[in-house]
Amino acid sequence: MARADLPFESEVRKELARTRVHPRSRARHLPGWMYTSAEVFRRETERIFLKDWLIIGRVEEVETPGDYFTFDIVDEPVVVTRGKDGRLNAFSNVCRHRGAKVVEGRGNAKAFGCPYHGWTYDIEGKLAQTTFTDDVEGFDFDNCRLAPIQIGTWGGWIFVNFDPDAAPLERHVAPYAEKLGYFRQEDCRLSDTLIVESDVNWKLMAENFIDVYHFRTLHAGTFGTRKNPATNIPYDEDQVIIFRPGGKSLTPTGEMLLGRLPWLTEDDPSAAGHMPPNAYFTCHADNVQLWMSWPLSPSRSRIMIYRCSNSRATTSRSARSRITPSSPAFSTKTWVW
Numbered sequence: 469m470a471r472a473d474l475p476f477e478s479e480v481r482k483e484l485a486r487t488r489v490h491p492r493s494r495a496r497h498l499p500g501w502m503y504t505s506a507e508v509f510r511r512e513t514e515r516i517f518l519k520d521w522l523i524i525g526r527v528e529e530v531e532t533p534g535d536y537f538t539f540d541i542v543d544e545p546v547v548v549t550r551g552k553d554g555r556l557n558a559f560s561n562v563c564r565h566r567g568a569k570v571v572e573g574r575g576n577a578k579a580f581g582c583p584y585h586g587w588t589y590d591i592e593g594k595l596a597q598t599t600f601t602d603d604v605e606g607f608d609f610d611n612c613r614l615a616p617i618q619i620g621t622w623g624g625w626i627f628v629n630f631d632p633d634a635a636p637l638e639r640h641v642a643p644y645a646e647k648l649g650y651f652r653q654e655d656c657r658l659s660d661t662l663i664v665e666s667d668v669n670w671k672l673m674a675e676n677f678i679d680v681y682h683f684r685t686l687h688a689g690t691f692g693t694r695k696n697p698a699t700n701i702p703y704d705e706d707q708v709i710i711f712r713p714g715g716k717s718l719t720p721t722g723e724m725l726l727g728r729l730p731w732l733t734e735d736d737p738s739a740a741g742h743m744p745p746n747a748y749f750t751c752h753a754d755n756v757q758l759w760m761s762w763p764l765s766p767s768r769s770r771i772m773i774y775r776c777s778n779s780r781a782t783t784s785r786s787a788r789s790r791i792t793p794s795s796p797a798f799s800t801k802t803w804v805w
């Protein structure tokens with residue numbers, strides 16, 4: 469670390485320490501500059517988003533060999549593909565020639581042709597074709613490929629990690645596998661997604677989710693009115709998981725529009741859990757939602773919400789037609805059920 473960084477580093481550490489004081493009644497929240505500082509944002513990108521396991525989609529989004537989708541993590545463009553061999557791949561969406569973005573959007577492809585000079589990469593990211601490179605001295609065609617990124621799955625979710633030396637994904641997800649495993653998210657299927665951009669720092673979504681204090685006021689029109697005691701809150705430095713007995717849906721009445729997930733019983737509690745750095749699971753009797761907050765700048769974020777439900781119910785037209793904005797249980801304000 470450069471010497472000039474030290475005062476800033478110690479200031480950040482001092483403020484973080486104030487949030488972790490015991491007993492909790494003495495803890496304080498972060499000062500405003502932690503949410504607006506360009507330097508804090510730069511360090512968050514470097515030390516969190518380029519180091520941690522991050523969820524960027526569902527396995528059913530890339531079900532068939534050749535399926536792909538693209539995703540930008542802060543300023544890093546990523547492609548996820550299902551290879552010819554059926555395995556998942558993640559690699560940088562930055563051409564090895566002059567750095568153009570190779571592919572946009574999602575779809576199914578045999579290869580990706582860079583729009584700038586036409587280099588072609590196969591679905592696993594390996595260079596397949598170039599022109600006018602035969603006489604380039606030292607050009608290693610066979611080993612040229614879009615830079616690979618670590619990829620793994622848990623619960624049907626696709627995780628990536630830019631850090632080749634990161635701890636294994638299994639370790640990252642272990643507490644969630646243990647505590648939320650009964651929802652069998654791997655047996656659910658993505659039914660719909662919602663993407664909202666907002667003038668908010670990315671950390672505020674996580675903070676809002678571990679704040680059950682606002683339920684009875686902000687959510688008074690939906691689930692906030694139900695007797696909804698938040699119990700069993702094991703809180704440590706890394707995770708917050710809350711269980712609510714008498715698991716129902718989060719519709720205003722608790723009605724389950726898609727039917728109970730068949731592997732759950734009436735005694736299984738609803739649950740919600742923050743997965744650092746930017747994911748939040750909210751799991752109910754008839755659906756599981758994942759909320760993600762992606763930083764775009766210190767003051768702007770993209771909130772992505774995935775809703776998954778029983779795969780049979782999700783694919784039936786009658787069930788789908790019940791998930792519409794005109795449904796009385798659908799709240800565009802909170803999109804909570």
Ligand code: FES
Pocket residue numbers: 563564565566567568582583584585586587
């Ligand atoms: S930048 Fe991709 S082929 Fe030139």
Ligand SMILES: [Fe+2]
Pocket residue numbers: 676682686687
């Ligand atoms: Fe809320």
